[in-house]
Amino acid sequence: MQFVPVKQLLIALLLMAVSFFASAEPPKVLASIKPLQLIAQAVTEGVTDTDVLLPPGSSPHSHSLKPSDAHKLRSADVIFWVGPAMESFLPKMLTSTKRAKAVSMMDIQGIRLRSSEEGEHHIHEHGEHHDHGDYDPHIWLSTDNARVIAREMARVLISVDKENQTLYQNNLEQFLMSMDQTDTRNCEKIEQSGKTPFFVFHNAYGYLQEQYGLEVAGYFTKNPELQPGARHLVSLKGQLDKAGATCIFREPQFQPAYIERLTEGLSVRVGVLDPLAENIKSGPGSYAKFINQLVDNITSCIQGTVKKNDKLS
Ligand SMILES: [Zn+2]
Incomplete structure (x- = not known):
């Protein structure tokens, strides 16, 4: 059997105890x-x-x-x-x-x-x-x-x-x-893209709109789980027809068929906004990445519609 000096053993035990109590x-x-x-x-x-x-x-x-x-x-x-x-x-x-x-x-x-x-x-x-x-x-x-x-x-x-x-x-x-x-950063991005009104899938973006002076023209539904009412869809179709070149944002959690039906034949671009940050990895700076991604998706879609418009005219 190996001989362990008592003094060393005591020191080791003491160190273990100290580290245990110091870091709760x-x-x-x-x-x-x-x-x-x-x-x-x-x-x-x-x-x-x-x-x-x-x-x-x-x-x-x-x-x-x-x-x-x-x-x-x-x-x-x-x-x-x-x-x-x-x-x-x-x-x-x-x-x-x-x-x-x-x-x-x-x-x-x-x-x-x-x-x-x-x-x-x-x-x-x-x-x-x-x-x-x-x-x-x-x-x-x-x-x-x-x-x-x-x-x-x-x-x-x-x-x-x-x-x-x-x-x-x-x-x-x-x-x-x-x-x-x-x-x-985001105010500069929005300054560059302009503030063309856009449509969103569910009524979630009021705070973002208010923060950066964006313009949400309308939303498809208040409750993302429910099919919007027929009357609301008809009035939305009217708004979309009038809006001309605009952006519509769906969300990764939902892919309702009515979005495709409503946008058929219109010069709209369909982008994606993820209000739940699903593809953002939790870590340093991740909340900023999340907000930046929302603004980037909005501004790049708006810029796309502007370009598309220019080509048409
Ligand atoms: Zn929501």
Whole structure:
């Protein structure tokens, strides 16, 4: 048998104990949807990797909970979600996972809430009582809201994990700076392409429109799961006929046949917008990539219609 000096053994044990107590487990962070995960990942960079509840291809408007979701929710320390107007499947589950700190981003101070009716918008005052159904829940599609969300995430994470306070704060500063760069870049892109009004598949882009002064001329449906009504489709057909060279954006999660039928014979271009960031890999700078990709798809489609128009005339 090999002889191990007692002193060395004690030192080894002591080192193990020190490393065990010094680094407590970082919090397990779960976001309901991918775009919120991308913001959370920016804040937790260097501390922990975040997880996401909704699998690719599933829409938060219609998702129903699976046993694997329940497991994820139960093992999380911090849960970031949008609110009952978006993930209507969550509130019931959250009451049975009291262990975790759950924050609904539609309820946080300073978040901008648009009325779900077009045009009007409201700033939500903290503690104000309202019906969530009155507000457009796609709050993550504006960099101003992303800033507010990131600040709140950092605040919550620091409250449960003091040890990594400096990292969270530095990450937040970095994120806020990157949002300024993102806005500058995107405003330049839009300046170059012009703001030709375009049509979108579902009524999700009000915040993006407001952030960058884009013009959404119309949408196919309020609820992406449902076939739009016949009357709405007829009025949309009229709008499309009048609009001339324009862009229509579908979404990777949905490929309804009525889009093809409506655009047949018209000089429209069909692009893709992904409001759920499905093809964006979570990592440093990924939220900015997500917003940049949306703006790039819009501006390149608009530029395409302009070129097409020039050739015709
Ligand atoms: Zn939506």
